[in-house]
Amino acid sequence: MHTADVVLIGGGIVGSSIAYHLVAAGCKNVLVIERETAQGKGSTGKSMGGVRAQFSTPVNIQMSLYSIPFYASFEERLGHPCDYRPQGYLFCATTEKHMAYLRANYEKQIAMGLKNVRLVAGDEIRSMFPLLRGDDIVGGSFCSTDGFVDPYSAMIGFMTWASDHGATLWKNAGVNAITCKGGGYEIATTRGTVCTRTVVNCAGAWAAPIAKMVGIDLPVEPLRRMLVPTEPFDLFPHTAPMIIDMSSGFHFRPEGRGFLLAWNDPEETPGYKTDFEAGFIEKILTRAADRVPVFENVAVNPKRAWAGLYEMTPDHHPILGESPEVPGFFFANGFSGHGVMHSPATGKILSDLILTGKTDLIDASLLNFSRFADGRMIHETAVL
Ligand SMILES: Cc1cc2nc3c(=O)[nH]c(=O)nc-3n(C[C@H](O)[C@H](O)[C@H](O)COP(=O)(O)OP(=O)(O)OC[C@H]3O[C@@H](n4cnc5c(N)ncnc54)[C@H](O)[C@@H]3O)c2cc1C
Numbered sequence: 001m002h003t004a005d006v007v008l009i010g011g012g013i014v015g016s017s018i019a020y021h022l023v024a025a026g027c028k029n030v031l032v033i034e035r036e037t038a039q040g041k042g043s044t045g046k047s048m049g050g051v052r053a054q055f056s057t058p059v060n061i062q063m064s065l066y067s068i069p070f071y072a073s074f075e076e077r078l079g080h081p082c083d084y085r086p087q088g089y090l091f092c093a094t095t096e097k098h099m100a101y102l103r104a105n106y107e108k109q110i111a112m113g114l115k116n117v118r119l120v121a122g123d124e125i126r127s128m129f130p131l132l133r134g135d136d137i138v139g140g141s142f143c144s145t146d147g148f149v150d151p152y153s154a155m156i157g158f159m160t161w162a163s164d165h166g167a168t169l170w171k172n173a174g175v176n177a178i179t180c181k182g183g184g185y186e187i188a189t190t191r192g193t194v195c196t197r198t199v200v201n202c203a204g205a206w207a208a209p210i211a212k213m214v215g216i217d218l219p220v221e222p223l224r225r226m227l228v229p230t231e232p233f234d235l236f237p238h239t240a241p242m243i244i245d246m247s248s249g250f251h252f253r254p255e256g257r258g259f260l261l262a263w264n265d266p267e268e269t270p271g272y273k274t275d276f277e278a279g280f281i282e283k284i285l286t287r288a289a290d291r292v293p294v295f296e297n298v299a300v301n302p303k304r305a306w307a308g309l310y311e312m313t314p315d316h317h318p319i320l321g322e323s324p325e326v327p328g329f330f331f332a333n334g335f336s337g338h339g340v341m342h343s344p345a346t347g348k349i350l351s352d353l354i355l356t357g358k359t360d361l362i363d364a365s366l367l368n369f370s371r372f373a374d375g376r377m378i379h380e381t382a383v384l
Contacts, residue, residue, distance in 0.1 A: 002194040004031035004168070006354060007187055008202050009175050009210055011036075012044040013151055014332050014339055015202035016158035017347030019167045020078070025351050028166030031196075032159065033189055035174035039159060040152050042204045044340065046308025048227060048262055050242050050253065050384070051341040052089045052146035053114050056105045057380050059317065060338070061112045062362050063345040070344035071149050080157030083150035087253070088241030089143055092125060092291075094136045098246045101381075102141040109143075117143035131236055131294055132243070142241065148253060151340045158347070178213040185214075185328065198354055200330040205272070205309035207333035214326045218319070219372060220334040221270040222309040225262075226280050231299035232257035236292060243291075244384065250287035251384055259298070261288050264384065276307045310337040315377035320346065320367040321353050330354060331369060337384065 005027055008015040011034030022030050036042075051071060053064035074082040093099040102119065109117050120142050126134035163169055173191035184197040201218075203210045211218035236259065244251040250263045263284045281302055288295040313319060313334035323329045332350050335342060345361060352359035371377060 002031070002192060004194055004196050005029040006031070006198045006200065007185075007194055007196040008032045008200045009187075010034065010042070010202035010204055010206070011039045011159065011169060011171070012042045012202065012204050012339075013155040013158065013343045014204065014335070014346055015200070016155045016162065017343040018200060018202060018332060018350045019162035020158040021347035021351035022354065023162045023165045023167050025355055027351070027355055030162065030167040031194060032162075032167060032169045033173050033175055033187070033194075034169065034171050035190070037172050039155055039171070042206070043308050043311065044151050044155050044204075046227070046306060047151040047340045048253070048260060049148045049151050049340060050089070051084070051149055052143065052242070053109060054089055054091065054105065054117060054141060054143050054146060055380060056108065057317070057378055058108060058112055059362050059366050059378065060342075060380055061109055061114065063342045065113060066348060066361055067342055067344040068145055071154070072145075074154065074157060078157045078161045080153070080160060081150070082154035082157055084147065085149075086145050086147040087239065089146035089244065090120075090125070090140055090241045091142075091244045092132070092137050092140045092246055094138060094245070094247040096138060099139050102139070106141055114143065116145045117141060129240065129243070131292060133291055133293055136247070146242070148242070149340065154340070154343070175210065175213070180214070180326075198328050198330065200332055200350060200354070202332050204333075204339070205311040207311060207331070211331070214323075214329055216323060216326060216329075218331070218333065219314050220319070221312045222272050223270050223312045224268055224273045224307050225264060225310050225337070226276055226305065226307045228261040228281060228284050228300055228305045229255060230258035230261065231301060233259055233298050235294040245287070245291045248287045248290070249384070250284070250291055252288065252292070262384070263287050270312070272309070274307050274309065276302070276305050278302055281305065311339070312336050314372065316380040317378055318342065318346065318367055319369050320349055321364050321369070324368070324370050336380070
């Protein structure tokens with residue numbers, strides 16, 4: 001039977017980053033188990049690739065303060081590109097309430113040590129992007145080190161480095177059962193059984209069924225998100241940041257020769273739905289043309305649009321660390337749509353907790369599983 005010091009269930013960007021951080025810290029006998037024939041078929045390959053430090057809670061800001069510089073130096077560290085493009089995130093407020101919210105977040109971000117964030121006046125936004133409909137924009141916030149990465153490339157970079165330095169990746173290996181045995185675990189997969197003392201649930205939107213295998217009810221729900229890429233379009237500058245219209249939630253960023261359009265339909269309900277709904281195109285284009293009038297004539301090929309799953313928790317924060325009831329079983333779940341941008345910090349935190357029982361990166365008790373039972377939820381409102 002195969003044995004490993006640490007078994008990571010799920011070979012998306014989170015499992016790959018944890019593998020990298022464990023191996024880099026000297027723990028080499030790491031096995032990553034992925035049920036698909038290739039990595040990236042879960043949420044990682046569907047992501048918009050946005051990375052930002054403009055959050056509303058200190059712990060999310062801290063996770064970004066580790067992760068974004070990590071992405072900036074990714075190629076140096078791992079010898080593989082992640083295509084970090086620091087083009088920024090620009091939040092556009094259309095009400096004083098939104099502006100007060102951005103101001104309060106800005107104060108927290110500065111207090112936590114974020115350097116490149118600033119509040120911007122409505123006039124400045126209008127002169128930066130004259131093609132945005134700006135009549136109702138009262139101001140905004142902009143952080144120049146926010147931007148985008150290529151999630152697939154980052155995931156492969158993490159896993160390749162980890163494999164080159166000792167870790168093993170099993171593809172085409174679905175986990176079917178986890179049995180507690182002699183203080184450890186026997187994990188039954190479609191490729192055979194593996195024994196370990198430490199298991200990490202990195203199964204993304206499928207985290208709850210994995211937790212159920214050891215009797216845990218994990219509050220992580222799948223929620224569909226759809227993205228629409230445009231055909232090549234050069235009437236709006238490709239140097240643009242991620243631009244967020246706070247009045248509708250519509251946001252977009254340059255991608256290739258076109259743009260990637262996103263809007264989270266508030267009518268979406270939880271479930272494993274990964275089909276793209278054709279009716280979404282009209283809904284999103286209406287919002288796009290409302291904020292960016294030149295988008296009225298943008299071409300979209302519905303066959304290139306796609307859907308994927310967010311992994312939502314009740315307070316929109318991840319669940320990180322060891323289960324209080326099942327020793328040796330760790331969570332790295334529930335990123336609520338921020339798993340790409342926070343995967344470097346997650347890898348470091350999980351590696352610290354597994355190898356030393358503590359971490360300096362965040363106060364890990366804030367994100368542990370017990371917070372739900374203890375009534376210590378911390379709400380993140382800056383979810384896109
Ligand atoms: C449309 C969309 C846009 C997004 N935009 C952003 C963004 O801009 N920025 C950002 O940071 N995040 C974004 N996200 C969220 C981000 O993609 C996720 O948070 C992140 O990819 C989660 O990574 P993961 O490794 O936990 O999950 P995944 O990539 O889903 O990996 C989990 C893996 O577990 C495997 N697995 C599941 N069950 C089993 C089993 N029984 N046995 C073996 N393997 C199993 C799956 O096959 C999968 O490969 C977006 C998501 C979507 C859908």
